[in-house]
Amino acid sequence: MTELDLTPSQTVGPYLKIGLLDGVITPLLVDDADARALTIRGRLLDGAGDPVPDGMIEIWQANPSGRYRHPYDVREQLQLEDGFVGFGRSGTNEDGVFTFTTLKPGRVPWPGGGQQAPHALIGVFARGMLKQAVTRMYFPDEPAANAEDPILALLDAESRRTLVASTGSNGELCFDIVLQGPGQTTFFAV
Numbered sequence: 001m002t003e004l005d006l007t008p009s010q011t012v013g014p015y016l017k018i019g020l021l022d023g024v025i026t027p028l029l030v031d032d033a034d035a036r037a038l039t040i041r042g043r044l045l046d047g048a049g050d051p052v053p054d055g056m057i058e059i060w061q062a063n064p065s066g067r068y069r070h071p072y073d074v075r076e077q078l079q080l081e082d083g084f085v086g087f088g089r090s091g092t093n094e095d096g097v098f099t100f101t102t103l104k105p106g107r108v109p110w111p112g113g114g115q116q117a118p119h120a121l122i123g124v125f126a127r128g129m130l131k132q133a134v135t136r137m138y139f140p141d142e143p144a145a146n147a148e149d150p151i152l153a154l155l156d157a158e159s160r161r162t163l164v165a166s167t168g169s170n171g172e173l174c175f176d177i178v179l180q181g182p183g184q185t186t187f188f189a190v
Contacts, residue, residue: 027090029059029102031083036064036103039172040137040165043096044126047181051096055126057177059100059137060087061119066106092126104139110150117145117152124177124187133187137175138164159186 044052062068067078069086090098107115124133152160162185165175177185
């Protein structure tokens with residue numbers, strides 16, 4: 001019997017670079033010359049704590065006024081920003097590192113009333129995963145908003161901790177994503 005290689009439908013890993021990372025969607029959600037631009041840097045790690053070098057991270061977020069660049073967000077009283085797309089994609093390097101340049105999002109409404117804390121929605125694609133894993137990243141300088149956030153309020157303290165970025169020594173936001181095992185990032189069923 002001949003052993004066959006895996007096909008693209010059986011794994012995600014190496015096919016991300018070929019099909020998704022060389023396109024028009026980049027890790028720059030905003031021009032890095034914008035005075036408000038911030039860097040999000042993190043590592044994608046597997047259950048053993050090893051880097052995942054062939055992953056892809058996507059983020060989607062509102063702009064600083066709290067409006068999404070999406071046809072369903074019709075809140076015209078909130079301005080859209082020229083040059084801010086609100087969606088980005090970054091591959092991971094050999095150390096599992098991904099990076100985005102973006103703006104800090106504003107608060108957005110919760111469907112039942114109230115406001116969500118500023119956050120970025122995150123999709124994770126990696127080897128051995130046939131479907132994306134979905135999580136969020138919250139901002140460390142928003143303790144009051146984070147305390148009121150309806151999603152964070154549903155989680156225990158350890159689960160909440162995995163969703164809040166930290167501030168690095170150079171001012172960039174640090175957000176590691178752990179796929180499983182000790183310190184696993186909280187993922188959502190969507």
